Amino acid sequence: METSFTHTTVLLDEPIDALFEGRGDAPAGTYVDATFGRGGHSRAILARLGPQGHLIAFDKDAEAVAEATRITDARFSIRHQGFRDLGELAPASVAGLLMDLGISSPQIDNPARGFSFRFDGPLDMRMDTTRGESVAEWLATAETQQIAEVIRDYGEERFAVQIAKAIVARRQERGPVSTTTELADLVAGTVKTREQGQNPATRTFQALRIFINAELEELQQALDASLSVLEPGGRLAVISFHSLEDRIVKQFIARHSKEVYDRRAPFATPQPMKLRPLARIRPSEAEVAGNPRSRSAILRIAERTEA
Structure with a gap:
């Protein structure tokens, strides 16, 4: 008998509000859910996306991809790839990019996946x-x-x-x-x-x-790719769940939110800033009370500059 594992999406509305801010009631353009998981964020994006919009999702977990195939919306497509491959998208083609770095509850709660010490199962832990x-x-x-x-x-x-x-x-x-x-x-x-x-x-x-799973290396590659694929004014939203991830995201945004001077050519025009930091958001007390797994989450939001 097939076992059903449920998942509650952490910070469901906040990143989507940020991605769509200022885009009107029926946003067009291409959006990316870089970590489909069980599709909570993807479905919420599709619910607000305009008829001319498109959502591309990535996930290297075959079970997540199987879940994604249940979405029949013509505006949606899924790629069985990790988000390290974001750079395959066309330059400056993405209006909003969401990365939810947490593993999903079905991954944790399924003993066969080997992610949790709470259940006896094979010691696997591979996302793919x-x-x-x-x-x-x-x-x-x-x-x-x-x-x-x-x-x-x-x-x-x-x-x-x-x-x-x-x-x-x-x-x-x-x-x-x-x-x-x-x-x-x-x-x-x-x-x-x-x-x-x-x-x-x-x-x-x-x-x-x-x-x-080379998670930190993949995160850095995905963040680097975001600078290429985001259009000017496009939004980046990243949800992290532990200090190692959040430190990488924080430092990445900080590094690209200031002008870069070449010390070897002090009078040369500096390279312009590439990101504008917008917000750092934690789950509400009510969300943490209802879903304790959300307590460590941090959402950081930045905007691609015009440069």
Whole structure:
């Protein structure tokens, strides 16, 4: 029997309000939902988009693409690609670009995907299960130092070395870790102290997921591509869920929201700013109360300048 997993979209209205601001009652132009997920934002965009508008969605998760095929609106199209491929769109062709960087509840809640320590399942964590190696496959051969660096850099885990040593020791003694429960129990037995209310494995699972999907590298590539594909006056809206992502987005907007001078040619005309920062928005208290998974979300909005 097929199991149904529900998803509540975080910050549903705020980014769409920003994308459509000043565009009238029936916005035209091309909009992009760079991370379709389960389609909450895409459906909300289509509900407000004018008849001459078009929405392009990206997602590398085959299950998300299957969900997208249920949308029969002629203004909508889906690409089975990660948002690192945004640069394939025509230059200055996009009026609004939304990136929701969180993984969807169906991904987390489906034990077969291996994203959560709350359910026993294969240790996979790939967003695109049709390619690449799983976390279990990587941990089966990675060296202690490699594992420690990943857990430290992507999970900001202070016990990264101890966890890495435990994973390798377990591999040598009883074979590699292959399920979510095995990894969670191993980490719990290694990390003796943890923030109140947080599972000891939280940071490790986050780190391995980010690494195996190259999430931060893909985010940087997508942000760089946004400068090319956004039309002058086009809006960029990015929702992040942890400090590593938000830091990249914040620094990207800051870097491109000022004129750039060439120190080797101090009298040359500076390169003009490319983005105008507009807002930083957090979920309301009511949203957090109704959907605790929204509590860490941060929405940043910027506008492509005329230059």
